[in-house]
Amino acid sequence: xxxxxxxxxxxxxxxxxxxxxxxxxxxxxxxxxxxxxxxxxxxxxxxxxxxxxxxxxxxxxxxxxxxxxxxxxxxxxxxxxxxxxxxxxxxxxxxxxxxxxxxxxxxxxxxxxxxxxxxxxxxxxxx
Numbered sequence: 001x002x003x004x005x006x007x008x009x010x011x012x013x014x015x016x017x018x019x020x021x022x023x024x025x026x027x028x029x030x031x032x033x034x035x036x037x038x039x040x041x042x043x044x045x046x047x048x049x050x051x052x053x054x055x056x057x058x059x060x061x062x063x064x065x066x067x068x069x070x071x072x073x074x075x076x077x078x079x080x081x082x083x084x085x086x087x088x089x090x091x092x093x094x095x096x097x098x099x100x101x102x103x104x105x106x107x108x109x110x111x112x113x114x115x116x117x118x119x120x121x122x123x124x125x126x127x
Contacts, residue, residue, distance in 0.1 A: 021102045021104035022063040022065050022102055022103055023057065023065070023105045023107070024065050024066075024103055024105070024108070025050070025054055025064060025065070025066060025067060026066075026068060026106075026107060026108035026109060027066050027068040027070065027081065028068065028069075028070070029109035030047065030107055031050050031051060032044040032045065032047060033046075033047055034109075040070065040080065041080050043080065043081070051088050051089070051090060055089060055090055058091065058093075065094040065095065066081060066085070066093050067096060067097065067099075067106060067108070068095065068097060069097055070095075070097075071095060071097040072097055078095050082095075
């Protein structure tokens with residue numbers, strides 16, 4: 001039953017992604033290796049699997065934004081993030097920490113996904 005539910009959710013997500021909207025991708029711990037805060041000018045090494053995924057999405061025309069708490073830091077400098085994105089081959093992307101009604105997915109190392117309108121934890125998520 002869980003496998004069927006997971007597949008239905010996957011198909012629904014794929015359908016959503018084919019429409020206009022945006023996918024948020026966390027920076028620290030998702031796109032970049034993170035082992036503790038080392039200052040706003042430091043971004044860890046790229047997480048290859050995630051960077052490759054984002055590059056493919058961008059090439060396919062998907063609207064991707066970097067979704068990071070760094071935006072709320074007093075010494076936040078978007079240029080640091082943009083330079084890192086260009087260095088790893090992704091290219092410039094919008095950066096935000098605001099979720100809106102057009103966000104269709106969030107890839108993050110701290111998320112726990114629930115089944116819509118139930119409060120039930122989605123099978124396979126931790127915590």
